[in-house]
Structures are given as C-alpha cells and as structure tokens.
Amino acid sequence: MHSKLLSSSNQLIKSSPNLALVTNNERSKFEFKLWHLAVLIGVPSATILSYLLYKKLSTKQSISKNKQPNSSSNDLKKEKSDPKLDDVKKEQKPKTPLEIAVEKKNQGNVFFQAGKFDKAVECYSEAIENCPNEDKNELPKFFQNRAAAYENLKNYEKVVEDCTDALSLDPNYEKALTRRSKALENLNRLQEAFEDLTSLCILQKFSSSSMASADKMVKKIGEKMASEIFKNRNGLPISQHFVNNFFVGLNNDLIFKNPEFYEQVKNDENSVMRLAIDEFNSGDFTTCIGTCTKEIEETRTYVLEAKNLRGSLYMLKCQYKEARADFEDILNNDSASNRLKSNTYIKLTALNLQNGQELEAFENYDKAIQIDPTNEDIYCNRAQVFAMKGRFDESFKDFDKCLELNANHTIAKIQKAFFEFRQFFAQLSMYAQAIQSPNIIHESKELKIETSKLETLISQYSDVPEAYNLYAQILSEQEQFEKAEGYYKLALEKDPKNAALMVQRALNIMSWTNDFEEPVKMLNQAVEIDDTCEFAFETLATIEIQRGNLPRAVELFEKAIQLTRSEESMTNLCCMLVGAKTQFKVLNQLSQNPGANLDILNSISQNKGFF
Known part of the structure; x- marks a missing residue:
C-alpha cells in the first residue's frame, strides 16, 4: 500500500567529528539536489595555523606599543606625523559582530576536532550571541555546529532545540533535519x-x-x-458473507448446512440449540453467541456443539482468548467425538494463522489427522494454506488426499485446478524470460490445452461463483482484462453481495482502463454492501x-x-x-x-x- 540516512555517513561522522561541522562555504538553499555530507574545508592544521598567526600578530602589535617611548607632558615639540602611518591607523577598525562570531565559531571548530565538545559548545554559544539575528546565512550554521557538539555529548534535547532554531531560519536545511530526526529517535x-x-x-x-x-x-x-x-x-463486527465463506469449505461441519443435526435439535424442547442455529443462519451472530451461552450454562443438552459454534464465532470476531477456551474445552473432553475434535482443530488452526502462529497451526493439522484421518476437510484446508505459502508439492498432495476421500469435494477440485494452472503458467513465463522470447507464451500449444481444461471445469461448476472469480483473477494477471471483466460479471451475477469480489473487479478495470472513476464507484458500493x-x-x-x-x-x-x-x-x-x-x-x-x-x-x- 506501501517504498521504503546513510549508515556509512554515520560511521564517517563518528570516526571524524570534523565532518559534522558546517563551513563558511556551505549553502543550504533549496536546490533539490541529492544530500551530501558536508566536509570541512579548513582542515585542522590549517585552522590551528590561522589561529596561531592571529595570536602572533596580536603579540607583535602589543610589543610594538610597549616599545614606543612615553610622551612627556613637558615636551614642547611634537614630532611631525607620518601620513602612511595615519592611513594604517584609519584602516584598523573595530571588528564587526559577525567577524567576532565567525572567529568564535572557528575556535569552536578547533575544540570540536580535538574532541573537547564542552569547550566547543561554549565557543559556538558565543558565536550565536554575537551573530546578528538578521544574518540567516551564518546563524543557522552556528546553531547546527552547536547541535553537532551536543550530539557528541548525547544531549539530545539540546540537539533538537538547536536544530529547530536552525530550521526556523532555514526551513530547507537538510543537515538540520537529518540530525534532529536522529535525536528525536533517540528520545523515542x-x-x-x-x-x-x-x-x-x-x-x-x-x-x-x-x-x-x-x-x-x-x-x-x-x-x-x-x-x-x-x-x-x-472483537470485530462480521458479515454473513464473511462467515459463510469460512464455513463453505467444511463439508463435515456439525452446524453449517447439516440438516441431520438440525432435525435432531429441532424437536428437542429442552434445548435452545435450534434457536442458536436459526440465528446463525440468519446472520444474527451476536444473539447466536448469547443463545449458545444459554445452552452451555442452563439447558446443557448440546454443550460441546454449542461451544464449537460459539468458539467459531469468537474466532471469526477475533475474540481469540474466548475462542481458544471453547476449543480447548472440546479437545480436552473425552466424550467429544473424533469428528467434532478434528473439526475443532481445523478452526483452531485458523486462530493460529491469524495470530502468526504458523508452527502451531501445522501441529494442530497433524493432531486432527491423527484422531480423524478420514476427514477430508483437514486436507483441503491445509492444502490451501500450503499453496498460499508457496509449498505447492505439499499442497497438491493434500488436495489429492481430500479428493481420494471425497471425489465430489467441490472446493478441493476447483482450487487444485487453479493452483496447478498458476504453476504451469509461472513455469512457462520463466522459460520465455530465460530464452528472451515473450511470444512463446501466446504461441504455446500447452497453454491452450491447459486453458481449455480450466474452462471446461468452470462450465461444470457454473453455479459456483468462486470458479468464475479464480479464473478472472488469472486472466487479469495475464493482462487479458476484457476477458476477465466478463468472468467477474458472471461471478457477481451468482454472488451479488460479495464485496471482496467487487474489489477484484474494480482493480481489474483500473488496470485495464487506467481510470479511477468507475472503480471508485464500485469500491464505494462494496463498502455500502458490506461495511x-x-x-x-x-x-x-x-x-x-x-x-x-x-x-x-x-x-x-x-x-x-x-x-x-x-x-x-x-x-x-x-x-x-x-x-x-x-x-x-x-x-x-x-x-x-x-x-x-x-x-x-x-x-x-x-x-x-x-x-
């Protein structure tokens, strides 16, 4: 939904503190160029040399002054003035505040390079105090230099303050943004x-x-x-369509579309289980949970079945603690049938997978097979998980086992065929890429044969919207958008309240037309149908x-x-x-x-x- 500063620069700064300083020649104007780490132009030796030269000149002037004879108040004669000396004196004007600030900054640089960061802070502070407020060229650099010193002292609050002051003067100052972001991260x-x-x-x-x-x-x-x-x-709200999609692959579920169990509870006046099933089938899931609780705590006729249904709804509503408690009660109950336990294990794996517990999920599949090896739902469910993980050999093996136990398992038949086609097409595409011949895909006789097989299967299951949906997705991936649109329409005719199907269709149209208007209308309609x-x-x-x-x-x-x-x-x-x-x-x-x-x-x- 979602792309994603340079660690080597950080290491460089740590090994050479002077790299973090700002030079007089640095320009922080907004030029939209790639960010570069500024390198100090005046190397340490040159900076020290200029500083010593300044001190030497100052000393000479002082000595010269001391060597001049004192004027006597009794002298009646005055020496004639030297015009050249007068000109020199006129040129020796007092230093401006900016010159003093730059001088203090340079002294701070010397301390910084020597690792004396407290002294550097003092010098940079004097530079800031002397620098005119209206000088937006130098003042941001002084703040940034002091921030660099504070950074080495691990005083991150002060780093943030100085970078903020620098950015208030130059909002496009990239180095200040970088340093402040690191300090803020250290402050969490x-x-x-x-x-x-x-x-x-x-x-x-x-x-x-x-x-x-x-x-x-x-x-x-x-x-x-x-x-x-x-x-x-x-807990989360759940729609009837979402619940039905979960249960549709469970042929042996004791509640979902199980007329034998419904007939059993319908005539039992001492149980409210029939009422719970009616509420479940009508989509009144919150009430259904309450009725299941009543069956468990009061009437107590179908306690395990009620816990299986309530636990399923808790799991789908993401109330995992409550769901796990119901499932474990069933699995630890010796009177629970093996079929009820294996069905419960399948639902527990769904809970595991939603919580990222993949290892535990596959362990529970194994436990389900150990107690009920003839339950084809276990293999169909695990095959789909294997396929989603890209473990296709294991997936096809489980699909085959499911169909061996029940040759009429519709979901297993359809999904196996589609996963096989996807694998075939992926291998064909890789081959075409390897020999640099993309036309081979469209000219492939094998592809035409496999496509024909798939379309024949779809015609056999024309009442199953999932068959149309899966084929439409494959066509869209192959950039056959117009043909995919036809199959999406057929799927929605069979299942007009399937919001996820409407999303798939909208994405196909958007890829096809590069237009947002119609897809956005479809997506808003999907949200209205299923919020x-x-x-x-x-x-x-x-x-x-x-x-x-x-x-x-x-x-x-x-x-x-x-x-x-x-x-x-x-x-x-x-x-x-x-x-x-x-x-x-x-x-x-x-x-x-x-x-x-x-x-x-x-x-x-x-x-x-x-x-």
Whole structure:
C-alpha cells in the first residue's frame, strides 16, 4: 500500500567529528539536489595555523606599543606625523559582530576536532550571541555546529532545540533535519522523527537513502501502533458473507448446512440449540453467541456443539482468548467425538494463522489427522494454506488426499485446478524470460490445452461463483482484462453481495482502463454492501492516495485498521496511515514556505513518488 540516512555517513561522522561541522562555504538553499555530507574545508592544521598567526600578530602589535617611548607632558615639540602611518591607523577598525562570531565559531571548530565538545559548545554559544539575528546565512550554521557538539555529548534535547532554531531560519536545511530526526529517535519521539525524514524525502526528491531511512522509521511506528491496537481491542463486527465463506469449505461441519443435526435439535424442547442455529443462519451472530451461552450454562443438552459454534464465532470476531477456551474445552473432553475434535482443530488452526502462529497451526493439522484421518476437510484446508505459502508439492498432495476421500469435494477440485494452472503458467513465463522470447507464451500449444481444461471445469461448476472469480483473477494477471471483466460479471451475477469480489473487479478495470472513476464507484458500493470488508476500505484508501486525496485516505485507512484480522496486516495498514497523515502535514508546512519548489510540491500532492 506501501517504498521504503546513510549508515556509512554515520560511521564517517563518528570516526571524524570534523565532518559534522558546517563551513563558511556551505549553502543550504533549496536546490533539490541529492544530500551530501558536508566536509570541512579548513582542515585542522590549517585552522590551528590561522589561529596561531592571529595570536602572533596580536603579540607583535602589543610589543610594538610597549616599545614606543612615553610622551612627556613637558615636551614642547611634537614630532611631525607620518601620513602612511595615519592611513594604517584609519584602516584598523573595530571588528564587526559577525567577524567576532565567525572567529568564535572557528575556535569552536578547533575544540570540536580535538574532541573537547564542552569547550566547543561554549565557543559556538558565543558565536550565536554575537551573530546578528538578521544574518540567516551564518546563524543557522552556528546553531547546527552547536547541535553537532551536543550530539557528541548525547544531549539530545539540546540537539533538537538547536536544530529547530536552525530550521526556523532555514526551513530547507537538510543537515538540520537529518540530525534532529536522529535525536528525536533517540528520545523515542518517533512520529516527530518521521516527520523530519518525510520532509527530507521531499527535499531530496525521494532519494534512495532518504526513502530507506523513512521506511525504517515508519515501520517502527507502525509496529508499535498495531501492537497496541491489536492488544486492546475486543472483537470485530462480521458479515454473513464473511462467515459463510469460512464455513463453505467444511463439508463435515456439525452446524453449517447439516440438516441431520438440525432435525435432531429441532424437536428437542429442552434445548435452545435450534434457536442458536436459526440465528446463525440468519446472520444474527451476536444473539447466536448469547443463545449458545444459554445452552452451555442452563439447558446443557448440546454443550460441546454449542461451544464449537460459539468458539467459531469468537474466532471469526477475533475474540481469540474466548475462542481458544471453547476449543480447548472440546479437545480436552473425552466424550467429544473424533469428528467434532478434528473439526475443532481445523478452526483452531485458523486462530493460529491469524495470530502468526504458523508452527502451531501445522501441529494442530497433524493432531486432527491423527484422531480423524478420514476427514477430508483437514486436507483441503491445509492444502490451501500450503499453496498460499508457496509449498505447492505439499499442497497438491493434500488436495489429492481430500479428493481420494471425497471425489465430489467441490472446493478441493476447483482450487487444485487453479493452483496447478498458476504453476504451469509461472513455469512457462520463466522459460520465455530465460530464452528472451515473450511470444512463446501466446504461441504455446500447452497453454491452450491447459486453458481449455480450466474452462471446461468452470462450465461444470457454473453455479459456483468462486470458479468464475479464480479464473478472472488469472486472466487479469495475464493482462487479458476484457476477458476477465466478463468472468467477474458472471461471478457477481451468482454472488451479488460479495464485496471482496467487487474489489477484484474494480482493480481489474483500473488496470485495464487506467481510470479511477468507475472503480471508485464500485469500491464505494462494496463498502455500502458490506461495511466490514477490510479489503474494500484498504483498496479505496490506496486509490485515494494515488488521486492525491490524503484526508480521505486517512479516514479509510483508520476504518480498515479497525477491521483487519491479523497483526501483520494491521502493521502494514498502520504504516500507510502514518505515512498518509505525515505526508499531508509536511506538504502543508512546506507549501507555506516561501522557498519551496511549487512544481515538486504539486507533483508530490498528486502522488508522483511518495507511496
């Protein structure tokens, strides 16, 4: 959603402190050139030499004065004046405040190079005191030099203060932005540090070094923000379509589309389980959870089944603690059937994966197989996870096992065929690239055969919208946008309330036409249909950034963050949110700067490079 100052420069500064100083010849005007570390023009020996020469001349003048005979008040005669000496005396004017300031700065440089940073601070402070306030060329450098000395003393608060003073005089002072951002990071004021790095990116026209530093910083902020939100939130809203999509691949689920179990509970007057199933099927999930609790605590006829259903809804709502408690109660109960336990393990793996517990998830798949090796749902579910991880050999093996147990497992058939086609096309593309012959893809007889097989399979499952959706995605990846549009339409005819499907279609049209208007309408419609579809909010937010509408993008990212299900996904969204907010703030600040390059600001506001 999301691109990403130079560590070698930091090492160079540490090994040679004089590199951090500002020279008289440095220019901090806003020229939009790549940032370079300023090197001190006067090397230490030359600076010391000039200082000693000054002291020698001063001593000679003093000695000369002392050697002159004293005038006597009794002298009646005066020596005739020497016109040349009079001219010299006229030229010896008092030093200006700026000359005194520069002299003090040079003395500070000598102390700085010698590692006497306290003495350097004193000299730079005198330079600042003597420098006229209206001199915006030298005064920022004096502040920056003192900041460098404070940095070596690890007085980061003072570094921030002096860099801020330097930037108030020269808002485009890149070195001051760089040093302040590092000091702010050391003070754990990460958001402020990122604002400085964002300014630096803009001033340097997004150089690789500035982007790398900004990317590193925003990740720190995003991770911290996501961790706090993820830890403190208590459940998410869920739509009926989202719940159905989870259960559709579970042929052996005891609740979802299980007419035998429904008939069993329908006539049981002592149980409220029938009511819970009706609420589940109607999409009233909050009430369903309450009814399950009543069955567990009061009527107690179908306690394990009620915990399985309640735990499933808790898991989908991201109430992981409650879900895990229900699942573990079932798995630790000796009276629970093996089929109920294996079904519970499948749902527990979903909880593991949402929390980034991949190892634990695969361990739970193994446990499910140990107690119920004939449950085809285990293999189908694990095959999909293997495929998403790029472990295709293991994925196809599990799909085959699922179909061996149930040859009519629709989801397994369709997904296996599509993953196989993707693998074939990826290998063909790699071969074409290796022999530098892109035309071989379109001329391939094998591709035509595999495509024909896939389209035949789709015709066999014309009532399954997922088949159309998967094929449309493949066509879009192959840049056959017009043909993909036809299949997306067919999928939406079968499943008109599928918000995620509408997002996929909008992305295809955008890639096809390079136009935002129609896709944005579709995405807004998707949000209206399902206001819990995080994918729609995230995609719409990213498009609004592309359109330069940062306030709207911020609003949409904030909504998407509240709906995302994994901490990793939330971290990415938080990074995008922080980036959008900060860019908007920095652009406003720079636009008020008279020295800003309006062409670059306009380009950035239209997103010609930041995200």
